[in-house]
Amino acid sequence: MDIAERIETGLHMALHHSTSGRCPAKLAGALRHAVFPGGARIRPRLCLAVALACGDRHARAATAAAVAIELLHCASLVHDDMPCFDDAAVRRDKPTVHVAFGEEIALLTGDGLIVAAFETLARETMLTPALTAPLVATIATAVGSPHGLVAGQAWESEPDMHLGSYHQAKTASLFVGAVSAGAIAASGNPRDWIALAKALGAAYQVADDLYDTVGETGSMGKPAGQDQRNGKPNIVAQLGVEDTLRHLRKLVETAADNVPDCPGAESMKAMIRKEATRLMPAKLPASAA
């Protein structure tokens, strides 16, 4: 199985567990709606790419980590789209979960996906028990408080936002979690991958700001113009389109330069550079193209 197949098969298995038996019908529908069809699956692909680069010693645990990370990412999108945050009507060309199923089901869908992520990690590492606690702890740190996704989102409610902590927590943390979990599952050293993850996380943040500005639906499946409407910080407003693009290219090169020595280093570098072409909005002002 290639990386994409491992991720989709793993997600289907996880959702099968969460929606089986006497599951309330709306919740089951909403859980599937939130996860399928997916976006670019960037974070789980990164997680598995790192596991493969480190030798993929415990493939089942690595797949579980990738699946958990994507479930948590989907959970954060469902909750972020809700009326008390972005009040978004569309995600990945579909109605958002609260629009399709109601606010109460959207709230529970996010909760259910968070729980399913940790349940998947536990179920799939029963036979590699030394990996369970490190994987659960690493991934929980990436999504929780004080330094993960939850904290990142909470910075938006502070009168004095600390911009560095905000971006670190809201975007970089899950990239760091993805590479760390991939390395742990393959008995590699997670620390070797942090610099790469931070640069790549920053690149995605910048790309997302660019998409929002130039008027395309970006890698997150979020319609354009939402940041300005919601008063969120956007780097393009600060640097302009051309300097933002230059910054983005530099971040991708930094990520590729920071692939550590490992059996799969060269293919990892190639993957990152290829990924970078996905990041560039197709529609760009002529001067910046």
Place this chain on the structure above:
Amino acid sequence: MDIAERIETGLHMALHHSTSGRCPAKLAGALRHAVFPGGARIRPRLCLAVALACGDRHARAATAAAVAIELLHCASLVHDDMPCFDDAAVRRDKPTVHVAFGEEIALLTGDGLIVAAFETLARETMLTPALTAPLVATIATAVGSPHGLVAGQAWESEPDMHLGSYHQAKTASLFVGAVSAGAIAASGNPRDWIALAKALGAAYQVADDLYDTVGETGSMGKPAGQDQRNGKPNIVAQLGVEDTLRHLRKLVETAADNVPDCPGAESMKAMIRKEATRLMPAKLPASAA
């Protein structure tokens, strides 16, 4: 340390981790508000009582399980109180989290507490790795979908509610999770404790319905009359106060009768019967007292 001390110390440690460093101030305040001061801490006390009855072989893991269960219970209260569900203004004599900190922080507080629960389990079982996956899986099953708390709450959005599945998922599942986790942490057999947990879970559900009817704030810290206002099923409307009380006493006896043979069986039975007196509302119609 006695049971109550182990729980409060463990909760303080977990909250310390989640609110340390550069945690956004409102999120940190809301996380503490949701957990302290607590309610009766019924589920974590039950978890530790079972662990002690089984010999408490891995005390640190048992405390972590109890703490995780209480964090998840608190998370469910924060989300259930939100405007799209019960729209409750008061919990445990304080403003609810969304009233005190806003809806967006309440949503994140619930999410953060769910993540903190699993993070605590991982952190505290690093030295007993054989316990991590079984504890995470057992507790996730109790709170997730299709049979846990999340599914229980989702039944309220179904046009045809399956009442048995609703009560099983919304109340009994976390009691089952609490006894199972306590047994697992002490190398006992979780299956031996299921009948007790189901009876006790049902007793708390009935007691809560009684409190709601007779006009007292019950063990959940929820003001009276809310079920009727929100159109939720309530057993007192079906049986009347006297028969409901009789049913409640029977459930507590069933719980005590189902304590399995173990070193601490007698003190466990005594604890359950003592607990039962807490369950009875002080204000009862004269005919039912």
